[in-house]
Amino acid sequence: MARVYTSTVIAAPADRVWSVVRDFNALPAWTDFVVDSRIEEGLPSDKIGCVRAFRLEDGGFIREKLLALSDFDYSCSYAILESPMGVENYIATLRLIPVTDGGQTFAEWSAEFDCAPEREDELVEQIATNVFLGGLTSLKSRLGG
Amino acid sequence: MVSVRRSTVIDAPIEAVWEILRDFNGHDRWHPAVRRSRLDGGKRTDQVSAVRNFELTEGAHLREQLLSMSDEDHSFRYAIVESEIPLHNYIAEVSLKPVTDGNGTFWSWSSRFDTPKGREKELEQLVAEGVYQAGFEAVRTRLERQRSGSLSSDRPLTRSTATASNAGLPGMAMGINRYGGPEELQSVEVVAPPPGPGEVRLRQSAIGVNYIDVYCRSGYFNLLKPPGVPGMEAVGVVESVGSGVRHLSAGQRVGYACPPVGAYATVRTMPAALVVPLPDRIDDVTAAAALLKGMSAEFLLHRVHPVKKGDVVLVYAPAGGVGRILCQWANHLGATVIGATSSEEKARIARAAGAHHVLLPGAASLEDQVKALTRGHGADVIYDAVGRDSFDHSVAALATCGHLVSFGQASGDIGARDISSLASKSATISRPNFGHYTDTPQKVAAITKRLFDAIDRHIISIEIGQRFPLSRAADAHRALEARETTGSTVLIPDDNQKGKI
Numbered sequence: 001m002a003r004v005y006t007s008t009v010i011a012a013p014a015d016r017v018w019s020v021v022r023d024f025n026a027l028p029a030w031t032d033f034v035v036d037s038r039i040e041e042g043l044p045s046d047k048i049g050c051v052r053a054f055r056l057e058d059g060g061f062i063r064e065k066l067l068a069l070s071d072f073d074y075s076c077s078y079a080i081l082e083s084p085m086g087v088e089n090y091i092a093t094l095r096l097i098p099v100t101d102g103g104q105t106f107a108e109w110s111a112e113f114d115c116a117p118e119r120e121d122e123l124v125e126q127i128a129t130n131v132f133l134g135g136l137t138s139l140k141s142r143l144g145g
Numbered sequence: 146m147v148s149v150r151r152s153t154v155i156d157a158p159i160e161a162v163w164e165i166l167r168d169f170n171g172h173d174r175w176h177p178a179v180r181r182s183r184l185d186g187g188k189r190t191d192q193v194s195a196v197r198n199f200e201l202t203e204g205a206h207l208r209e210q211l212l213s214m215s216d217e218d219h220s221f222r223y224a225i226v227e228s229e230i231p232l233h234n235y236i237a238e239v240s241l242k243p244v245t246d247g248n249g250t251f252w253s254w255s256s257r258f259d260t261p262k263g264r265e266k267e268l269e270q271l272v273a274e275g276v277y278q279a280g281f282e283a284v285r286t287r288l289e290r291q292r293s294g295s296l297s298s299d300r301p302l303t304r305s306t307a308t309a310s311n312a313g314l315p316g317m318a319m320g321i322n323r324y325g326g327p328e329e330l331q332s333v334e335v336v337a338p339p340p341g342p343g344e345v346r347l348r349q350s351a352i353g354v355n356y357i358d359v360y361c362r363s364g365y366f367n368l369l370k371p372p373g374v375p376g377m378e379a380v381g382v383v384e385s386v387g388s389g390v391r392h393l394s395a396g397q398r399v400g401y402a403c404p405p406v407g408a409y410a411t412v413r414t415m416p417a418a419l420v421v422p423l424p425d426r427i428d429d430v431t432a433a434a435a436l437l438k439g440m441s442a443e444f445l446l447h448r449v450h451p452v453k454k455g456d457v458v459l460v461y462a463p464a465g466g467v468g469r470i471l472c473q474w475a476n477h478l479g480a481t482v483i484g485a486t487s488s489e490e491k492a493r494i495a496r497a498a499g500a501h502h503v504l505l506p507g508a509a510s511l512e513d514q515v516k517a518l519t520r521g522h523g524a525d526v527i528y529d530a531v532g533r534d535s536f537d538h539s540v541a542a543l544a545t546c547g548h549l550v551s552f553g554q555a556s557g558d559i560g561a562r563d564i565s566s567l568a569s570k571s572a573t574i575s576r577p578n579f580g581h582y583t584d585t586p587q588k589v590a591a592i593t594k595r596l597f598d599a600i601d602r603h604i605i606s607i608e609i610g611q612r613f614p615l616s617r618a619a620d621a622h623r624a625l626e627a628r629e630t631t632g633s634t635v636l637i638p639d640d641n642q643k644g645k646i
Contacts, residue, residue, distance in 0.1 A: 008246035009154050097242075097253060101153035101281060106251040108242060133246060 001089075002120045006132035007108040012143040014098040014105040018074045020139065021094060024052055024066050030142055031135045033057050051081065060084045067091065080113075087113040087123060107136055146234075147269050150255040151277035157288040158585050159243040159250045160418050163219045164343035165284055166239055168389040169211050170197050174342055175283050178202055178275055196226065205229040212236070225258075232268060233259040248584055252281065312339040314346060314384060316412030317638070319618040320374040324364030327622040330409075335374075337412040340387035345417040347399065349381035351433035352408050354613075354621050354634040355466070356530075356555060357579075361406055362622065369406045376408025378437040380429045383420075390417040392586075398423045402436035403583050409618055411638040418586045421593050427600060434466075434633035435607040437579070439596040440589075441552070442470040442605070444582040446478065447595065449575060450526045450548045454479030459515060459524035459542060461485050461531045462555070463495035463503065466610075466633045471528055472498040473605040483518060485511055485535075487628070494631055512541035523547055523570075533557035540572065548573040608632030614639045 010017055020030050025045040027034035037054035039045050045052070046069055053063045060083070068077040074096035080087060092111035099106050109132040115123050155162050165175060170190040173182040181200040185208075188195035196210045207228035214221040219241035225232055237256035244251055254277040260268045313336035321329040340346045355377055361369040369375050380400040383393050393399060401420045407413060423432050445467075446452045458475045462468040463484030475482045476499030484500035486492055492503040504514045515524055523544035529535050532554025539549050551559065551574060567574065583589050599605045610632030613621040616639050624630050 005243075006245050007242060007251070009244055009249070009251070097152060097251070098150075099154055099251070100151045101278065104154070106152070106154070106242065106244070128245075136246065 001112055002115060002124050003110070003112050004124050004127045004132065005108065005110045006128050006136065007106065008133075008136045008140065009099065010105045010107055010136075010140050010143055012105060013103050014074055014096045017096055017105045017107065017139070017143060018071070020143070021076070021096070022046070022069070022071070024050065024069070024076065024078070027052070027054055030139050032138045033130070033134060052078075068093075085123065085126075086119060087115050089114045107139070109136060146257055146259055147265050148255070148257045149269055149273045149277070150253065151273050151281070152251065152253040153278075153281040153285075154244065155250045155252055155281070155285055155288065156248075157250060158248050158418070159219055159241050160586050161288060161343065161416065162250045162252060162284060163216075163241055164389040164418065165287065166241070167191065167214070167216070167221070168342065169195060169214070169221065169223070171342060171388050172197075172199070172280075174388065175287050176276075176280050177283055178279060230268070230271070231261050231264065232272070252284075254280065313337065314339075314348075314412045316348075316410060317615070318374045318407075318410035319615060319636075320372060320409070321362055321369070322372045324362065324371060327362070327619040327626070329362060330375075330619040330622065332616050333374075335410055335412065337384075337410075337414040340385055340390075340414050340417075342388045343390060343417055344387040344414055345390055345393055345399075345420055346384045346386075346412065346414045347379070347381040347420070348384050348412055349379045349408070349410060349638060351380045351429045352376055352410075352615065352636040352638075353378040353402070353433040353435075353437055354618075354625065354636060355437050356553065356625060358406075358409075359622055359626055368404055374407045374409050376406055376410070377404065378402035378433060379408040379410075379413070380423065380433040380436075381413075384412070386417060393417055393420060393422065398425075398429070400432045400436050402440055403589070404580055409615065409636065411615065411640070419589070421589055424597055424601075427597060430609055430612070430635050430637070431600070431607050434609050434635050435470075435596065435600060436593070438466040438633060439470055439600070439605065439607070440583060440592045441467050441579060442474055443592045443596050443599075444579075445528055445550060445552065445577065446471065446474050448582060449550050449552075449577045452478045452480050452526060456480040456525040457483065457515075457519050457522060457544065459483045459485060459527040459529075459539075460495075460500070461527075461529050461535055463498060463500050464491035464631050467530065468528075469494065469498045469608060469632060470605050472500045474599060475499070476501070477599075477604045481519075483515060483524065491631065510541075511535075511538040515542040519544075526550060528552065530554070531556050532559050536562070540567070540574075543570055543572050545570045546572070548575065550574075551576050609635055611635075612637055 023045050025037050025039050027037050034054050040051040043050040051065050063082040064078045066078050077093040080090040090113035094109045097106045168190050170182050170184045173179045179199050180202045182197050185196040199207050208226050209223045210226050212222040222238045225235040235258035240253045242251040316335050318335040319330045320333050337346050358375045360366040361375040383395050383397045399420045400423050403419050458480040460468050460471045463472050472482050482500045484495035484503040495503045524542050525544050526548045527539045528550050529539045530553025534556035536559050610630050612635050615636045621634050
């Protein structure tokens, strides 16, 4: 089981950050690597079990299923159903925690998955840097640092 | 039911914060609200079910029990079992998370409890501000002081550490009172204070000399603010450890290679997280000579640019401390290794270290010689710590998509450069900093593991080129600056040399 963990501090209140990332269909709005996204079967994007299908800038196609969403915990968990990455049993969680001292937000994005052992380091690095850190960085810049 | 949650971000690695918080019986050492803490008989501070007795600064007493603790999650929970303050059914959780984007720590402290009717607000305020927020500030201040404290335990020059109590360990250091030449290095008496929480006190037996020490002494780098003691690496024996230090114990052989500066001393108190145990099979002088240079070679060859079989690797100063290790290790990795040096004597050392070819200043420029050797291909990666004098030659000697790793400037500052010319070969230039590759115990552990393994397997050998008594550190600097040294230079505390120890 490979694990990835990335976190950062965003200079905006958690409510405001959450209003951006809560929408399971909104990756194109706050990441740089997703070009379009839709929710399959016309379901609402906060319906547990809904599937988002999106395309990456490099042409990759990914389908992910919403496993859990909590407005109370500011957290969202999802599983990959289909992707070109070569991962199995991939479950990720994006979670926000308010930093009460200063009105900022601690954001953590983590995942666990299985893959071919020889690809583990490369995939962990790729997901940590390109997906999670890249996503959090563009989220930060959209919210003003 | 009242619910309180406070959180903050501390500008320190998670291990440093956790070392302070993890000591369930140590909160009286840092929390302003706690005057005294002691454990009910027989239990350890990290033993789940342990009960601590607090006497608060205002005089109230309370007893709290440790419910759970996890080094993996950097968290613990506790409950109030008895209290003169009416906090009922109080269960709290302290939890740390790393801010991986940087080197900070997110710290959350939360609880739920019941209070007598009408006192909710007052007690919520007491817990949130008087306990949690005050605790954040105390730890923040403490870590800042530790940081500047260890820089200025380099402060022994002022000798004001007389206040460091009778338990201070006296010793000798070579320090500077102002930036300047080697002659500024003067012998001073120092006192290593008793180790505080998360600290360790060492008796040092061998100290590695590095070119960065010259930069610190001359003021080129501001890592050292006079008066102070230079030096980035040393080896010794743990004399005593502060509370919360788990990976070290008295009598253990250890080493370190990292800022803060202050290694040119016989005794030293410093953050324990920076110190690693040494394997028995590696002796003190070898370790002192190997740590900083070997760790540098490790991250240059494995992290900054992972060298692979078939790469053409150009190494400047291949007979020097880092250069020799780079040649040996790159050769082992299957690269074609080219050294660039200044004399036939150094060329011989470079060849012995595994350089397949050695370039000497001659009729043809360095880049022409590299191109000729590689049939026009150039160098896939160049490790260049020469700086100003070599930079343009290095760029010219790069292969298409080559990588110039500029990790020093022995000949002077490179200055401002226009990067548009790099497009002609899609070149990459990086300027790695040792500190960023070695700023957490995890990183240090990973790097030293591979380094010790490479020494064990004779992939690299550490040549001790010259030893100086610590009191003659100035001579060591002169030799280094005159480029008279080969291999590594080590300082030995004078008492050890005389066999007195």
